[in-house]
Amino acid sequence: MSIKKIIKQKADERLEEETPKVESLENPSLAPTKAFPWKWVAIPTAVCAIAVGGTFAVLKLTAKPSTKNGLDQEAIVLPKKRTMTTTISDRCAAIYKGFAEKIAPVALKTNFMNQSVAFSAVDAFVSLSMEVYLSADAIQSAYCQSLGARDMAEVNETVKEISTYLGVAGERSLGEETGVTTGLFGGANINSLWLAPGLRLKSGIDPLLKELSDSYFVSAYHVPPTAANLNVWFQSVAPEGFDELPEIKVPDDSNASCVSAYFLQDHYQDGAQVVLKQQYDSKNHYLDYTLADGTTKKVDYIKNVEDAGIVYTGDDFTAVDQKIAATQFHYCLPDPGKTPMDILDAALSREGLTSKKYKLTTEAPYFKINSDLDITSTVETLGISELKSASLTKLVDDSEEYLDVIKQDSLLTYDYRGFYAASATVVANTGEAEPPKYDPYTFSLNRPYYFESDLYGLPVFYGIVMDPGYPAAA
Amino acid sequence: MKIPYSTAKAFIAGGKDAQEEVYRSTRKLLYFVIRSIVNEEEDAKDVYQNVFVKAIANAATLQKPEALQAYLLSLAKNESLNYLRAKHQEDPSDQIDSLYGEEETRYPYLESYYPFLSPKENAVVLLKIEGEMSFRDIAALSGLNRQSLNNLYRSALKKIKRFYQEEKRHEHQENH
Numbered sequence: 001m002s003i004k005k006i007i008k009q010k011a012d013e014r015l016e017e018e019t020p021k022v023e024s025l026e027n028p029s030l031a032p033t034k035a036f037p038w039k040w041v042a043i044p045t046a047v048c049a050i051a052v053g054g055t056f057a058v059l060k061l062t063a064k065p066s067t068k069n070g071l072d073q074e075a076i077v078l079p080k081k082r083t084m085t086t087t088i089s090d091r092c093a094a095i096y097k098g099f100a101e102k103i104a105p106v107a108l109k110t111n112f113m114n115q116s117v118a119f120s121a122v123d124a125f126v127s128l129s130m131e132v133y134l135s136a137d138a139i140q141s142a143y144c145q146s147l148g149a150r151d152m153a154e155v156n157e158t159v160k161e162i163s164t165y166l167g168v169a170g171e172r173s174l175g176e177e178t179g180v181t182t183g184l185f186g187g188a189n190i191n192s193l194w195l196a197p198g199l200r201l202k203s204g205i206d207p208l209l210k211e212l213s214d215s216y217f218v219s220a221y222h223v224p225p226t227a228a229n230l231n232v233w234f235q236s237v238a239p240e241g242f243d244e245l246p247e248i249k250v251p252d253d254s255n256a257s258c259v260s261a262y263f264l265q266d267h268y269q270d271g272a273q274v275v276l277k278q279q280y281d282s283k284n285h286y287l288d289y290t291l292a293d294g295t296t297k298k299v300d301y302i303k304n305v306e307d308a309g310i311v312y313t314g315d316d317f318t319a320v321d322q323k324i325a326a327t328q329f330h331y332c333l334p335d336p337g338k339t340p341m342d343i344l345d346a347a348l349s350r351e352g353l354t355s356k357k358y359k360l361t362t363e364a365p366y367f368k369i370n371s372d373l374d375i376t377s378t379v380e381t382l383g384i385s386e387l388k389s390a391s392l393t394k395l396v397d398d399s400e401e402y403l404d405v406i407k408q409d410s411l412l413t414y415d416y417r418g419f420y421a422a423s424a425t426v427v428a429n430t431g432e433a434e435p436p437k438y439d440p441y442t443f444s445l446n447r448p449y450y451f452e453s454d455l456y457g458l459p460v461f462y463g464i465v466m467d468p469g470y471p472a473a474a
Numbered sequence: 475m476k477i478p479y480s481t482a483k484a485f486i487a488g489g490k491d492a493q494e495e496v497y498r499s500t501r502k503l504l505y506f507v508i509r510s511i512v513n514e515e516e517d518a519k520d521v522y523q524n525v526f527v528k529a530i531a532n533a534a535t536l537q538k539p540e541a542l543q544a545y546l547l548s549l550a551k552n553e554s555l556n557y558l559r560a561k562h563q564e565d566p567s568d569q570i571d572s573l574y575g576e577e578e579t580r581y582p583y584l585e586s587y588y589p590f591l592s593p594k595e596n597a598v599v600l601l602k603i604e605g606e607m608s609f610r611d612i613a614a615l616s617g618l619n620r621q622s623l624n625n626l627y628r629s630a631l632k633k634i635k636r637f638y639q640e641e642k643r644h645e646h647q648e649n650h
Contacts, residue, residue: 003635004603011587011604015502018509020519022526025497138619389544390614402541 079191079217088165092158093458095147099125102146103378104452104462105348107408111373112341114292118371118412118463122166126191126260128382129159130216131403134208134258134395135387142383160215163189166455167262187455188263190237191218194225195396196255202397225250225257239263246411249372256392256401264460266324268418276302276416280366281473287363290447292339292466299468300415301365301445309360311441312353317343317450319353320362320443324418327460330452331364333445340450340464347450348462358441365445366415366470369463373408412461415470419453482539493530496542503605504550507615509583510597511554521557525550547615588634595630598623 100121107119132143133152140152149155167189193212195201199222212218223229230248238245242263250257268276279285279300286298304322312319319332332347334340346352379385387403413419445465453461477485477496484492505522512518529546536545581593588596597616601607609620609627616623 003631003638006638007599007603007634011506011600012502014587015506015604019502019505020522022497022501022523025494025526389610404537 079213079219088161091154092161095149095155095158096125096162096458098147100459101348102381103375105344106378106381107373107375108344108462108464109341110377112464114466116367116369116464116466116469117373118369118410118461119373120262120408120410120461121459122162122189123260123262124375124408126159126163126189126216127258128406129155130191130193130218130258130260131387131391132384133211134392136390136393139384139386142386146383156211156215163217166458166460186239186265188239189260191216191260192233193218193220194257194259195220195222196224197222199255200397201395205395208394225254226252230257230259234261237261244411246370246409248409250407251405254404256396264419266327266419268324268416273416280416283473287365287444287446289365289468292448299365300470300472301363302416304362306360308357309362310355311358311360311443312355314353315346317347318443319347320360322362322364326455327419328454330454331445332450333443334449340448344450358439361440361442363442363444363446365465365468367413367465367468368470369412369465371410374405375408376406378406379403412463477543479539482542485542486533486536486539488533497526500546504546506600506604507547507550508554510581511551512557513581513583517557517561521553525553528553544611544614547611551615588637590633590637591630594618595626598626599630599634602627
């Protein structure tokens with residue numbers, strides 16, 4: 001007999017003898033027929049990280065005080081006051097970019113259903129990092145390894161830098177401090193942690209809570225993270241001008257959620273907006289757009305002419321960059337017969353591109369993407385699937401939490417206002433030397449395409465437009 | 475201890491047959507877990523009764539049938555630690571982080587299985603072989619990492635093997 005069989009047999013015999021009998025279960029007729037009024041018992045339930053994508057509107061970007069939702073009175077942690085930064089360290093930029101470039105293709109590929117789809121990197125990074133920070137050392141270690149970070153402290157520092165670099169942008173736009181719009185661009189990264197009232201926090205976690213406040217700028221609530229509660233919070237923290245928000249769609253049975261919201265507005269200058277709005281209202285400024293099924297529809301679009309624009313050519317696609325005020329779109333148009341999914345990996349890598357200058361005309365359709373992503377599978381990509389077995393172990397006492405689902409709901413719109421909202425400052429220049437002449441090239445996004453949007457050199461949104469879906473002028 | 479998915483689902487739905495099946499397939503392992511924490515036999519029996527009563531009472535709130543086994547083990551552990559806390563007015567949070575982790579702590583019940591093994595080694599061997607648990611599940615229960623568990627398990631098996639070989643050799647010598 002093998003040693004294992006001997007061990008099992010002996011243990012079995014001993015435990016059979018020792019283990020007491022539960023009469024009601026030995027005799028099922030005595031079993032309880034209804035639930036007992038027991039006090040709260042630890043139950044393994046879901047942990048959701050909801051990452052909320054960006055949207056934009058025209059009005060000035062002033063963050064609403066979050067006390068409007070009445071939650072801050074019940075908060076167990078409140079965020080540290082942020083100071084806008086205009087620089088980011090190379091290390092933190094590389095860690096964030098590593099995350100974005102690793103996760104974006106997974107998020108897009110696993111959620112693409114022949115409809116337009118978009119992924120927002122900032123809120124995904126912050127919410128996932130928060131989840132990992134509150135979980136076991138082994139999970140943190142795998143996450144850091146996957147991102148090339150030395151340790152969790154470096155990830156936390158990256159969250160802090162990203163949140164203040166891409167998320168607040170005070171002097172460049174509004175500033176939580178002043179509430180005054182100062183530029184064309186505004187961004188806000190607002191985060192929260194939700195714990196059902198029954199969940200008890202571990203003792204001795206003051207340093208952890210302090211880090212949540214200092215680096216994640218978190219408001220933590222002992223309030224159930226139901227979809228209704230999260231949407232109320234989302235509405236309450238949205239900066240002014242965000243008159244349309246995506247609906248957060250999460251299961252109502254979660255009992256702990258790490259939530260990160262990211263808002264972004266980037267306006268065309270006032271003068272440009274007037275012209276673009278006139279084109280939109282004229283109902284005759286259309287681009288013929290060919291859908292994936294071969295049918296054609298007329299869509300509103302923005303035409304931009306540059307005397308010297310660069311056209312990039314890769315395997316099966318061409319690409320151009322288009323800047324609004326602060327953000328820059330990197331449009332990738334598949335060659336005829338190819339789809340955005342065919343070129344996604346090559347477009348993301350940006351490797352092996354050749355470039356040439358042209359007198360460039362870009363025709364970019366308005367779009368409106370309402371995206372509802374399930375990005376749970378990204379935990380495998382990041383080597384942190386252990387979260388599905390045990391999560392938040394550093395935070396929650398007496399409970400066995402595990403990750404259930406990671407959802408991201410976002411609404412991206414591009415139209416005559418731009419991709420963001422802000423006031424405009426027009427600087428008129430004159431007296432420049434005549435620029436060199438180039439051959440003409442028209443880059444018309446007249447069929448399904450892929451895009452990325454970068455902000456200050458870092459990626460923030462990735463998307464595939466199948467049908468632009470922007471409503472026609474009334 | 476393996477709970478079939480269909481049984482777990484029926485247990486959550488309140489099925490009496492499933493309750494009985496779950497009870498029969500888990501009772502020994504759950505008692506072992508409780509007894510390894512609560513050393514006094516009578517105390518352990520009280521906790522043991524409570525675990526089943528609570529598991530059934532709260533079954534409907536469970537969301538994932540596949541997590542039933544982990545839930546029951548977690549319940550057994552937490553009920554045991556709560557019992558100790560209530561009885562001794564102690565904060566067992568350290569033990570939650572790593573069961574059987576304190577070298578200076580005595581675990582007479584565990585040591586009674588194989589006295590030449592450490593409490594950790596005894597626990598890992600019993601959970602792995604008698605409980606048919608994966609290292610992943612044992613890690614979740616005990617707070618020990620999987621690599622440590624693997625090392626403990628291999629080391630314990632070697633010692634037990636040597637013990638039985640010695641025992642066999644003695645028997646052989648006595649018979650001749």
